Amino acid sequence: MPLHRRAFVLGGHITPFIGKKHPDFVWKGHPDFGTRDNPTLEDYVVTAVTEALASTGTPAELVDKAWIGNFVGELFSAQGHLGAAVAGAHPGLKYKPVMRVEGACASGGLAFASAVESIQAGSDVTLVAGAEVQTTASARQGGDYLARASHYARQRGIDDFTFPALFARRARAAYGSGVITEDDTARISVKAYANAHKNPLAHMKAVPMPFEVARTASDANPAFLGNPELQPFLKVSDCSQVSDGGAAMIVVSEEGLRKLGRTPADAVEILGVGAATGNLFEDDDLLSMPTTAHAAARAYAQAGITAADVDVAEVHDCFAITEILMYEALGFAAAGQGAALIREGRTELSGDLPVNTGGGLIGFGHPVGATGVKQILELVRQLRGACGAYQIGGAPSVALAANMGGDDKTAVVSVLRAG
Ligand code: CAA
Numbered sequence: 001m002p003l004h005r006r007a008f009v010l011g012g013h014i015t016p017f018i019g020k021k022h023p024d025f026v027w028k029g030h031p032d033f034g035t036r037d038n039p040t041l042e043d044y045v046v047t048a049v050t051e052a053l054a055s056t057g058t059p060a061e062l063v064d065k066a067w068i069g070n071f072v073g074e075l076f077s078a079q080g081h082l083g084a085a086v087a088g089a090h091p092g093l094k095y096k097p098v099m100r101v102e103g104a105c106a107s108g109g110l111a112f113a114s115a116v117e118s119i120q121a122g123s124d125v126t127l128v129a130g131a132e133v134q135t136t137a138s139a140r141q142g143g144d145y146l147a148r149a150s151h152y153a154r155q156r157g158i159d160d161f162t163f164p165a166l167f168a169r170r171a172r173a174a175y176g177s178g179v180i181t182e183d184d185t186a187r188i189s190v191k192a193y194a195n196a197h198k199n200p201l202a203h204m205k206a207v208p209m210p211f212e213v214a215r216t217a218s219d220a221n222p223a224f225l226g227n228p229e230l231q232p233f234l235k236v237s238d239c240s241q242v243s244d245g246g247a248a249m250i251v252v253s254e255e256g257l258r259k260l261g262r263t264p265a266d267a268v269e270i271l272g273v274g275a276a277t278g279n280l281f282e283d284d285d286l287l288s289m290p291t292t293a294h295a296a297a298r299a300y301a302q303a304g305i306t307a308a309d310v311d312v313a314e315v316h317d318c319f320a321i322t323e324i325l326m327y328e329a330l331g332f333a334a335a336g337q338g339a340a341l342i343r344e345g346r347t348e349l350s351g352d353l354p355v356n357t358g359g360g361l362i363g364f365g366h367p368v369g370a371t372g373v374k375q376i377l378e379l380v381r382q383l384r385g386a387c388g389a390y391q392i393g394g395a396p397s398v399a400l401a402a403n404m405g406g407d408d409k410t411a412v413v414s415v416l417r418a419g
Helices: 041-056 073-077 082-087 107-120 139-149 152-158 162-177 182-197 254-259 290-303 320-329 339-343 368-383
Strands: 007-014 065-069 098-101 125-132 245-253 268-277 312-315 398-405 410-417
Touching: 007 041, 007 107, 007 254, 007 368, 041 073, 041 082, 041 125, 041 245, 065 082, 065 107, 065 368, 073 125, 073 139, 082 098, 082 125, 098 107, 107 125, 107 245, 107 268, 107 368, 107 398, 107 410, 125 254, 125 368, 139 152, 139 162, 152 162, 162 320, 182 320, 182 339, 245 254, 245 368, 268 290, 268 368, 290 320, 290 398, 290 410, 312 320, 312 368, 320 339, 320 398, 368 398, 368 410
Parallel strands: 065 098, 065 125, 312 398
Antiparallel strands: 007 245, 007 268, 125 245, 268 410, 398 410
16 A cells, blocks of 8 residues: 655754774774763764754754654663653754654664654654664673664573674575675675765775675684684674764655645655564574565555665665675565675666665664664665765666664665655
């Protein structure tokens, strides 16, 4: 069923995503250490929300409802209850209804899906935010916090770095099957870093990643897992970043556009949103992502398109292997054929289906709750021709975002069309 009320993204704001190895990230070796602090979770919420309102010309008073995606603010920043932080971001938002949404790394996507449902139910002007700060803890401690997105009682013990290990398990299965090689995942990482180098907001904008480094474990690119059975199947270059950042956007109905003095031509239309949730207590086949596939089927049906219609995509590359499995779950390639898309360069900026053009989670960074919101805004920018050095050619018209939480346990797939 198509959306019965048309819905649009008017625009929004993405903060820089920063963390270790980003030139502006303050740590003990940085020249600014002791004179300047990194932004807090509250800073990211306030900046993203106020800039989204200002850059779209949306008076806060006109916002009917708002959502914020955040995974574990309580653990990294000792701060929960972030709906009230959104209400505190601008005087005009005080006493608006704001809800925090949590679906692990798909929290931002779920916040977006909630706004679209609210438009269907009669809202006209909505605000969607996402934010996460993760650099307040070491990567090892953060591994424990992020493990809350797995089935902790059953899966925490796989490795100190639970999520890297869960995806090393998928990489081991994929390499063992012979359909995906270590060079294929290295190509995904090289693409992510190369795209990030063109993106001023990206966490890894200044970090080189030559193919020779990405393809083999070395001191420069360690296989860092402690689990000896999984350790050979994952390197630092395969991983998304431990990033801080925020993003926010304005989602409106046609009536909302009118209230703001705008027309559909000023916005990007949302054609379909599909969500799906898998079973936390058991794992599916390691070579497929059925939860994402279910979400995609719903999004395609609502949008009235097929995978072949997609011109540009943002997919959840929490690890390099995930991006290739996503190609298959989203129908960009048949099962077992996903690696061909990266081998043939089809998902590079110059290819016929560019994927993760700003660097994805590996290159742009992965402040968990912000990621799903950032993905939508990146696509809005591609559809508007606003991506600067990484703008793709060919006037893209249809775009797809796939945001995933846990090990393919929560998925939100969204389809957008240029205004
Ligand atoms: N040789 C061997 N081991 C080394 C090494 C070397 N040269 N250098 C580092 N290591 C090991 C060490 O054991 C080190 O740990 P300790 O220092 O605590 O002993 C460990 O690697 C980590 O090293 P660093 O702290 O220096 O690593 P880093 O800060 O550069 O982080 C990373 C690298 C561990 C890969 C980190 O970026 C990371 O954890 N990334 C993944 C983040 C993640 O999992 N996000 C969630 C994705 S899953 C998803 O999206 C779904 C969901 O719902 C959660």
